[in-house]
Amino acid sequence: MAKKIVRDLKVEGKTVLMRVDFNVPMKDGVITDDNRIVQALPTIKDVVARKAKVVLFSHLGRVKTEEDKAGKSLAPVAAILAEKLGQEVIFVPFTRGPELEKAIANLNEGEILMFENTRFEDIDGKKESKNDPELGKYWASLGDVFVNDAFGTAHRSHASNVGIAANIEEVAAGYLLEKEIKFIGGAVDDPQRPMVAILGGAKVGDKIGVITNLLKKADKILIVGGMSYNFLKVQGYEIGTSICENDKLDLAREILAQADGKIELPLDIKVTTEFSNDSPARIASFDDIKANEMGLDIGPKTLEKYSKILKDAKTVVWNGPAGVFEFSNYEHGTVGICKILADLDATTIIGGGDSAAAAIGLGFAPKFTHISTGGGASLEYLEGKTLPGVAAVDEL
The missing domain is CATH 3.40.50.1260 (Phosphoglycerate kinase, N-terminal domain)
Structure with a gap:
């Protein structure tokens, strides 16, 4: 059967949670291949143009310990994305909590926010990678609809894809996932x-x-x-x-x-x-x-x-x-x-x-x-x- 695609969603004024695959190669904090960022642009631009409030999230590498977090922040990715989009991308260095919730609540239509590496949740019990029910439910509570555009993790049942999908009213594929x-x-x-x-x-x-x-x-x-x-x-x-x-x-x-x-x-x-x-x-x-x-x-x-x-x-x-x-x-x-x-x-x-x-x-x-x-x-x-x-x- 045909899947629901982002074009099928009514997004104006809504907070759109979007799982992207920004697991890009980096060396000394510099992205060496931005193909995955480029491939995600059509979906992001589409919902921004339709006056959605956009919340982006991704993983970056494997994170098992506090030491693993070094060099795994999505902050440099947010900066590159902002350059490619020609607009600000608000970066929140947390995966949950009041600062993230407040920043999302304060978004205006057409604005974009990215929060921190979802794999940071793996340090204490692999909550992301093992699809912790509480985490998926929490992330789903941050938005109105969910768009999955991360094919690179589609073969995994994680909190940031399957977990959110199970706890939100509408789930659609982005244009990259559709391709x-x-x-x-x-x-x-x-x-x-x-x-x-x-x-x-x-x-x-x-x-x-x-x-x-x-x-x-x-x-x-x-x-x-x-x-x-x-x-x-x-x-x-x-x-x-x-x-x-x-x-x-x-x-x-x-x-x-x-x-x-x-x-x-x-x-x-x-x-x-x-x-x-x-x-x-x-x-x-x-x-x-x-x-x-x-x-x-x-x-x-x-x-x-x-x-x-x-x-x-x-x-x-x-x-x-x-x-x-x-x-x-x-x-x-x-x-x-x-x-x-x-x-x-x-x-x-x-x-x-x-x-x-x-x-x-x-x-x-x-x-x-x-x-x-x-x-x-x-x-x-x-x-x-x-x-x-x-x-x-x-x-x-």
């Missing part, structure tokens, strides 16, 4: 065909659910990255010192047996003898890796093979880089996939995580139909799981 439901959910449930999935990253074990689900949905699954070596090893090939989960080899064997020809593996690998950007490297056939070599990227024949498979695709989902793209000498496979997908007449979706970071960092973000803001949430959605944060949004 995630439309593109990732649509790719899994009703894709245009042919549908091709590209799966990479280091571990088969992390993505067994995704692979199993996509075997039922996709027309082809192209394997790249570290997980390739599990599949090559179970077929009897030498993989040298390449990353491999020896305890998952039986699993890889089972997946290949179930695949019915849907899984495609690399033809050639860029190998070296040391995990270093500067160590001498060569392109090796998948059956010509030496015992002292490790694979750090896919080779040109693999890109050519995958390009031919992808050229007619109408839906492509990509999760996981093709190699150690952080090393400039081993980014070619990931760059190559970006270039192939950039030229397709297809719906192209990156399912968050390292592949999203690679596409953004390499300058390809505008070429994709959708880049997910969720890592774990994207994976669970691709597995076909019900996400608590999505399920808690009202049906239309």
Whole structure:
């Protein structure tokens, strides 16, 4: 059934509680990637324009002790958000209490307030992360309606999403959450065909659910990255010192047996003898890796093979880089996939995580139909799981 979206809410004069995902990377108090802030702007601007009183909240990192709070305040995020919106964002350095309540009560229509990192509530008993009933009820009492626009935490049942939703009259998805439901959910449930999935990253074990689900949905699954070596090893090939989960080899064997020809593996690998950007490297056939070599990227024949498979695709989902793209000498496979997908007449979706970071960092973000803001949430959605944060949004 269709979900209620923020556009369906009457918000004028109301206090809108909005869960956003501002869990952004920071170094020395400086935000190094503001993509999640940028992605939240349409929903925030919409309710501000419609004269709502807006209360924003998010988590930032993991907080288990008082010492963990250092560098985890949302104050710098509030400052950047204010710059991007061109208006003041009132910051309250508390997660509850009279100062927060008074500041919310004093909001005028069109004003924005952000309160402190919701994970600060985890110091005493993980109240946020374990969805403490009292905390969810308290936060819900601070507003009139709830908008969840934080896909990055939609796979978790926390006080700041599910807890609030259970204690407030109306719950809607923001525009970012709507996009995630439309593109990732649509790719899994009703894709245009042919549908091709590209799966990479280091571990088969992390993505067994995704692979199993996509075997039922996709027309082809192209394997790249570290997980390739599990599949090559179970077929009897030498993989040298390449990353491999020896305890998952039986699993890889089972997946290949179930695949019915849907899984495609690399033809050639860029190998070296040391995990270093500067160590001498060569392109090796998948059956010509030496015992002292490790694979750090896919080779040109693999890109050519995958390009031919992808050229007619109408839906492509990509999760996981093709190699150690952080090393400039081993980014070619990931760059190559970006270039192939950039030229397709297809719906192209990156399912968050390292592949999203690679596409953004390499300058390809505008070429994709959708880049997910969720890592774990994207994976669970691709597995076909019900996400608590999505399920808690009202049906239309």
